[in-house]
Amino acid sequence: MNHVITIRNRRIAVDNPTLIQGCRNSDTITLDTDEEWDGKTITVYIGSEEYQVKATYDGTPMSIDIDFPTGYLPVMVKGETRDGTIYTEQVNHAFRVKAGKQ
Secondary structure (H helix, E strand, C coil): CEEEEEEECCEEEECCCEEECCCCCCEEEEEEECHHHCCCEEEEEEECCCCEEEEEECCCCEEECCCCCCEEEEEEEEEEECCEEEECCCEEEEEEEECCCC
């Protein structure tokens, strides 16, 4: 299943926020950004300090394994160039992980 993170005016929206715990090689994330992010190296942060995935987005769907505890996951995105860095707001309840593995 693909989950699209849309970024407009540095705000995040997720089209399908439910993740099922234990899934591997089945979920992907794609970004849909506004022009402010063009030409930037984009890094996506999902989760908190103990359980965090950090990945560089290259324009293709990113695979994500759901090795998170049940509950909500924050998401934040960073864009960098030589000229500077921008961030989205952090959305604390962007994804919800539901129990799935026994």
